[in-house]
Amino acid sequence: MRIKSLGAGVVLSLTLLIAAALPAQADLDANSRLLVTFKEASAVARVIERFGGQRVGPNGWAGKADATVMRGLARVTSVAPDGIMRAAAVPNDPCVNTCDGKSEWYLPTVGAPSAWDRTRGDGVTIAILDSGIDTGHPDLAPKIDGSVDMTDVHDGIGIHGTEVAGVAGAATNNAQGVASLGWNARLLSVKVLDQNGEGFTSWVINGIFEAVNRGAKVINLSLASTEYEQPLQDAINNAYNKGVLVVAAAGNNDGQGGTSTSPKYPAAMNHVLSVAATMQNDTVAAFSRRGATVDMAAPGNGLVTTGAGGTYVLASGTSLAAPVVSAAAALVIAQGLETSPDAVTAQLVRTGQPLNDGVGGVIRRLNVGFATETAAPYSLGFGGGNSVAVGNVDPAPGEEIVTAAGPGGGPHVRVFSAAMDPMGSGFQAYSASFRGGVDVTVGDVLPDVPGDEIVTGAGAGGGPHVRVFLGNGLPAPGKAGDGFFAYGAAFTGGVTVAVGDVRPDVAGDEIITGAASNGGPHVRIFSAVGAPLDNGGFFAFDPGFGGGVQVAVGNFDGNNGMEIAVAAGPGGGPHVKLFHADGSALSGGFFAYAPNFGGGVDIAAAQVDVNFDEIITVPRTGGGPHLRSFHPSGDAIGGGVFAFDASITTGLTVAAGEAQIVVGTRGGPTLARALPISAVT
Numbered sequence: 001m002r003i004k005s006l007g008a009g010v011v012l013s014l015t016l017l018i019a020a021a022l023p024a025q026a027d028l029d030a031n032s033r034l035l036v037t038f039k040e041a042s043a044v045a046r047v048i049e050r051f052g053g054q055r056v057g058p059n060g061w062a063g064k065a066d067a068t069v070m071r072g073l074a075r076v077t078s079v080a081p082d083g084i085m086r087a088a089a090v091p092n093d094p095c096v097n098t099c100d101g102k103s104e105w106y107l108p109t110v111g112a113p114s115a116w117d118r119t120r121g122d123g124v125t126i127a128i129l130d131s132g133i134d135t136g137h138p139d140l141a142p143k144i145d146g147s148v149d150m151t152d153v154h155d156g157i158g159i160h161g162t163e164v165a166g167v168a169g170a171a172t173n174n175a176q177g178v179a180s181l182g183w184n185a186r187l188l189s190v191k192v193l194d195q196n197g198e199g200f201t202s203w204v205i206n207g208i209f210e211a212v213n214r215g216a217k218v219i220n221l222s223l224a225s226t227e228y229e230q231p232l233q234d235a236i237n238n239a240y241n242k243g244v245l246v247v248a249a250a251g252n253n254d255g256q257g258g259t260s261t262s263p264k265y266p267a268a269m270n271h272v273l274s275v276a277a278t279m280q281n282d283t284v285a286a287f288s289r290r291g292a293t294v295d296m297a298a299p300g301n302g303l304v305t306t307g308a309g310g311t312y313v314l315a316s317g318t319s320l321a322a323p324v325v326s327a328a329a330a331l332v333i334a335q336g337l338e339t340s341p342d343a344v345t346a347q348l349v350r351t352g353q354p355l356n357d358g359v360g361g362v363i364r365r366l367n368v369g370f371a372t373e374t375a376a377p378y379s380l381g382f383g384g385g386n387s388v389a390v391g392n393v394d395p396a397p398g399e400e401i402v403t404a405a406g407p408g409g410g411p412h413v414r415v416f417s418a419a420m421d422p423m424g425s426g427f428q429a430y431s432a433s434f435r436g437g438v439d440v441t442v443g444d445v446l447p448d449v450p451g452d453e454i455v456t457g458a459g460a461g462g463g464p465h466v467r468v469f470l471g472n473g474l475p476a477p478g479k480a481g482d483g484f485f486a487y488g489a490a491f492t493g494g495v496t497v498a499v500g501d502v503r504p505d506v507a508g509d510e511i512i513t514g515a516a517s518n519g520g521p522h523v524r525i526f527s528a529v530g531a532p533l534d535n536g537g538f539f540a541f542d543p544g545f546g547g548g549v550q551v552a553v554g555n556f557d558g559n560n561g562m563e564i565a566v567a568a569g570p571g572g573g574p575h576v577k578l579f580h581a582d583g584s585a586l587s588g589g590f591f592a593y594a595p596n597f598g599g600g601v602d603i604a605a606a607q608v609d610v611n612f613d614e615i616i617t618v619p620r621t622g623g624g625p626h627l628r629s630f631h632p633s634g635d636a637i638g639g640g641v642f643a644f645d646a647s648i649t650t651g652l653t654v655a656a657g658e659a660q661i662v663v664g665t666r667g668g669p670t671l672a673r674a675l676p677i678s679a680v681t
Contacts, residue, residue: 035082035202036061036070037231043075054152054202057209057238060231062202078230082200085193085223104178105280106299106324111369112181114419118372121185121330126168126218127211128323129204131158131197133165133189137306139177140187143169146214147189150207151199158195159308163315164222165189166306168323169330177312178304181368182327185334188216193223201229204266208235212244217333219244220326221272222319224251224264233269240271245333245341247326249318250276250289261291261359268293273329273345277301277321278365282355288318290357296349297357298324298366328368337374337671343645347371350641354678367676370660374673375420377403383668384408384437385650390657391442391452393471394423399657400471402454403664403672404429404438411438413456415471418660420674427473429456436461436494439516441655443499445528446476447508453528455511457486457495464488464495464519466511468528476528484530486513493518493548500553502581503533504561510581512564514540514549521549523566525581538583540566547571547600550620554605554613556586556632567592567601570621574601578615578632590634592617599623599651606656608637609681616661616680618643618652625652627663629680641679644671 038044041058048055053063062082070079107113125145134157135144169187170180192207193199204223211219219239236246251264267274267289277288277300284290285301300321307313329344338347351371352364377386385406393400393415400423401416411434414426429438437459442452451471458465467483468476475481486495494516499509502525510533515522524537540549548569556563556578563586568575574597577589592601592615600620608614608629614637615630625648628640643652643663650667661679664672 032067033064033082033200034062034067034070035080035229035231036076037078039075039077047073056202056205056231057235060202060205062200080229081227082202083225083227083229085199085201085204085225104304106303107179107181109282109299110181110324110328110366114369115331115372116183117419117421119331119335120183121327121334124218124330124333125186125188125216126182126220126326126330127188127190127214127216128161128165128168128220129190129192129207129211130161130164130222131193131195132161132191133157133187134162134306134308135189137162137310139170139174139306140165142171142174143187145186145188148210149191150203150210151191151194153194155195158193158197160193160197160222160319161189161191162308163305163313164220164319164323167303167320168220168327170306178306180327181324182330185327185330188214199223201225201232205232205235208239208246212239212242217244218326218329219246220323221246221248221266222322224249224267226264228265228269232266236266236269236271240341243340245273245329245344246271247273247275247322247329249322250274250294252287252317253289260289262289263293264289271341273325273348275318275322275325276363277316277318278355282353282365284355284358284363287316290363291359291361294363295345296325296352296366297321297355297363300324325366328366328371331368331372335372335374338645346642350679351675353676354681369419370674370676373420374671375416376670377414377416377672378405378409378412378670382409382670385653385666385670386664386672387438387440387653388655388662388664388672389440389442389454390655390660390662393442393452393454395451399659401662401672401674402440402442404440404456406666406670407437407459408435409437410434411458413438413440413454413469413473418674420672424473427469429467429469430458430462430465434458434462439494439496441497441499443509445499445509445511446480449476455497455499457497457513460494460517461492462494464491464513464515466495466497466513466526466530479529484526486524486526487515487519487522491515491519496548496550498551498553500562502553502562502564506533512551512553514551514566516548517569518546519548521545521566521568523549523551523564523579534581538579540577540579541568541572541575545572550600550602552603552605552615554615556605556613558612565603565605565615567603567617570600571598572600573598576601576603576615576617576630587632587634590630592628592630593619593623593626597623602653604654604656604661606661606677608677616654616656618654618663621651621666622649623651624649625663627654627661627675627680637681643673643675
């Protein structure tokens, strides 16, 4: 065996000189710096022994050599120029030691204060692959977990990397200098550019491998080239496969060629989150690349950050926008809900603020406040899910979020601020021993009482009991607080509830109920005190269907008053229909998902992109967490988004307000998440 092994090695050393059929490249001379890849890692050591140079990743080599000679080596898979990467920055205006109050304008713009209430990036390391970081800077020194130089010039620290690092992870809440979005996120300095902000692709490739090996969860690449190089894509693929998110600057229009929409690399490569830069007025910066190869945008103009020699400077460029997103990714990862590169990217993009990208498209500007706006309303071990609602139940202006525990928990209702901050401990809507779950909605059913009221419906196992509560959790005065039975007292399949002005001739909003499982798809309308307003109601689907019916209310035709939207529960197709209050159909309905999906649909109504309401849908049980929106005609508004990671397949509940959509899980983990209305456009 040892002889065979040695023989194979001898054959390899001899066959390195046998010609390989690789295409010639006219732009390579006899002394070009090359990036060469081989089929086996063992070949690289022999090439280094003969030609010098350095290993790049497991199977690559970089150094100066004659391209014709290198193409003639066996086991070679590619020969290309070792391209130049350049820092993606715009020249700085100094702002030493102190800046005016507008200098950190971008933090409130991206929702940092509310995000910091929920997550501060603990346990996440961001690798800054750049010109190095000034490890002696007082605002950076406490945050740096390591420093490594992957170049072969070893010329010391450049300014660019220090600026990028300050945006991503400067020490925060330390009574000096600047705050960073990353707050407690750690930094790893990986030098891949020289002091002037230039470096070879091979240095970047080795830097990516090094960052992955050292445990970084996010890699920031504030650098760009106009050339695509497959070995760089291979290094990025390796990071992606090991669960590391790569964030890159989209690039600047800096005279290196191309239009504002032409791609730069690595930003335009697969498995890279590409970031454009925005201005203080929330427009895409004139200097920034944009278009089909750019995933999202973040502030990148006039950001105050750490500078050379312990100073602070104002800096601009997509180089500065990228670390804003890298820091946001660290905050999301630290929450533990989205951790894979795809899941983190999806959460950051879908929660962004839509902007005109200036070339006929839409780009989403980072809003990490929304990206982290997720709460576990009940104990982390509770897996029964929750119902959600949105409305103004507090005397102060603005909407609040209301949750109700699903089956298996007590009938616990809680109120949260729009930022998902808890407002008290909540209340029990029914007997504390009831474990059937609660459906919840919000509306102005008592017009003489300020604000909206909370309306609950008992889940399966209890009577079809509907109750009304004030925003402070106290039962509404009189009969409304006592509640009423929406169906016969013997029916124990549960009741779903919605609120809206479906009878303009009656003061206040009405309560609309739907029979849940095993009750027939029976829809009814009541006043707050339980007075029927519907002549017995109507059946939304075939009376023999026992999967239950979900209800929502909205102005779907633009006329006076509101209409009722219904969706079939589990066991039926994902059928959504619209009705007038008298039970006459407004439309024949549509399927929100594939016709063979039998998990049921939950629905809400919100004004998405026209002057009347649209229908918001989620799968009620099973299926991916697919949030969609439709015009009343049934025409889809885009393809929708996943409200949570694709691994959550226990079903969802949904509610909508004036500015946000709230989605709750119906099984473990029990979560409630707020998303901007724009997420479904």
